[in-house]
Amino acid sequence: MSKNDWPLWEVFIRSKQGLNHKHVGSLRAADAEMAIENARDVYTRRSEGISIWVIESNNVYASDPSDMDSLFEPSQTKVYRHPTFYVVPDGISHM
Amino acid sequence: MQLAMEQKYSQEELEKRFQDKIDNDIKIEPNDWMPDAYRKTLVRQISQHAHSEIVGMLPEGNWITRAPNLRRKAVLLAKVQDEAGHGLYLYSAVETLGADREETIDDLHSGKAKYSSIFNYPTLTWADMGAVGWLVDGAAIMNQVPLCRCSYGPYARAMVRVCKEESFHQRQGYEIIAKLAQGTPEQKEMAQDALNRFWWPSLMMFGPNDDDSPNSALSIKWKIKRFSNDELRQQFIDVTVPQAELIGLTVPDKDLKFNEETGHYEHGPINWDEFWEVVKGNGPCNEDRINTRRSAKENGEWVRAAANAFAEKRKMRVAV
Numbered sequence: 052m053s054k055n056d057w058p059l060w061e062v063f064i065r066s067k068q069g070l071n072h073k074h075v076g077s078l079r080a081a082d083a084e085m086a087i088e089n090a091r092d093v094y095t096r097r098s099e100g101i102s103i104w105v106i107e108s109n110n111v112y113a114s115d116p117s118d119m120d121s122l123f124e125p126s127q128t129k130v131y132r133h134p135t136f137y138v139v140p141d142g143i144s145h146m
Numbered sequence: 147m148q149l150a151m152e153q154k155y156s157q158e159e160l161e162k163r164f165q166d167k168i169d170n171d172i173k174i175e176p177n178d179w180m181p182d183a184y185r186k187t188l189v190r191q192i193s194q195h196a197h198s199e200i201v202g203m204l205p206e207g208n209w210i211t212r213a214p215n216l217r218r219k220a221v222l223l224a225k226v227q228d229e230a231g232h233g234l235y236l237y238s239a240v241e242t243l244g245a246d247r248e249e250t251i252d253d254l255h256s257g258k259a260k261y262s263s264i265f266n267y268p269t270l271t272w273a274d275m276g277a278v279g280w281l282v283d284g285a286a287i288m289n290q291v292p293l294c295r296c297s298y299g300p301y302a303r304a305m306v307r308v309c310k311e312e313s314f315h316q317r318q319g320y321e322i323i324a325k326l327a328q329g330t331p332e333q334k335e336m337a338q339d340a341l342n343r344f345w346w347p348s349l350m351m352f353g354p355n356d357d358d359s360p361n362s363a364l365s366i367k368w369k370i371k372r373f374s375n376d377e378l379r380q381q382f383i384d385v386t387v388p389q390a391e392l393i394g395l396t397v398p399d400k401d402l403k404f405n406e407e408t409g410h411y412e413h414g415p416i417n418w419d420e421f422w423e424v425v426k427g428n429g430p431c432n433e434d435r436i437n438t439r440r441s442a443k444e445n446g447e448w449v450r451a452a453a454n455a456f457a458e459k460r461k462m463r464v465a466v
Contacts, residue, residue, distance in 0.1 A: 076303075077241065077242075081453035082453075082457035082461075092227075093231050096224075097311070116175075117150040117151040117179075118150075
């Protein structure tokens with residue numbers, strides 16, 4: 052990276068009040084303020100958002116896809132965590 | 147992450163798991179294991195696509211200051227700004243594959259990387275703004291809609307956004323050309339002339355005939371590509387010819403005829419010699435386009451340096 056390359060930022064947009072910020076992509080900018088201004092131009096030209104978060108990509112830690120099995124397997128074997136595991140007698144409603 | 151997977155599985159197993167995912171329409175995401183050739187193909191294709199969006203701003207930028215009225219000017223500005231946005235979505239996607247954004251841009255400037263040949267043709271009259279939006283963006287949409295289902299997640303997601311925005315581009319172009327076609331005899335002549343010049347290069351945008359497109363089979367197996375060059379070209383001709391007829395313009399192909407049996411148009415031979423000449427750099431505007439891009443980067447160097455210096459200064463102030 053030459054000295055004038057700008058860092059990479061991940062961009063998250065809240066599309067409307069009541070919804071989460073959602074990852075939409077990344078961009079290059081010299082600092083956070085510029086990243087927000089650029090994100091406005093790149094990702095919200097058609098009212099896609101009302102709020103923007105940016106975070107330097109270097110600060111994102113991600114799980115390793117090769118650990119996927121051991122990381123997520125425990126939740127797959129515990130079917131009793133889902134309501135469909137239980138038998139509800141006929142005639143019972145609102146449950 | 148690539149490494150961890152390689153320690154766990156043999157090359158053969160990795161490739162099988164990868165192809166199984168593709169066959170089951172499960173998207174490949176940046177940190178997933180992928181064959182080197184898949185990564186390389188995507189880096190080449192996505193960066194070329196990004197370059198095409200950025201270079202594609204030039205032929206239309208040429209007419210912003212000369213748009214015939216304020217409405218047309220505002221529309222053209224918005225369209226050219228969209229192309230810049232599309233380029234940035236795509237550079238963002240290519241960076242997820244580990245490619246360096248500045249390096250891919252330098253490859254464009256050195257002539258190592260290609261971009262769509264259509265942008266090496268000049269835009270001589272206002273009617274060309276119509277022809278570019280209608281035909282060039284129309285052909286791009288044909289190519290891009292299937293890419294929304296491409297196996298690589300970040301590319302597919304970028305394409306969804308691009309396609310949403312692109313349909314306004316095509317409509318504004320058709321509006322321009324339709325208006326001219328209904329105008330004075332001189333205006334109609336201008337519209338016809340633009341169609342004459344952009345028709346064949348637009349057909350060439352889909353790339354060589356299937357028999358001369360050796361990489362296509364692998365791209366189809368990997369679900370990067372969903373349709374062949376000739377299939378997409380045919381689809382484009384079938385929808386576009388009636389659009390020309392409706393506004394009283396003639397497609398410049400004396401062999402063009404509708405085949406009642408197949409339900410498709412048959413077209414005359416494409417001049418592939420011209421296509422390859424333009425790809426090789428000998429089109430009317432190749433040199434001009436690259437020089438413009440290069441000088442934009444060189445002349446913007448001080449802006450990037452100043453922005454970095456300002457960011458540093460502000461960081462220091464916060465630290466104190």
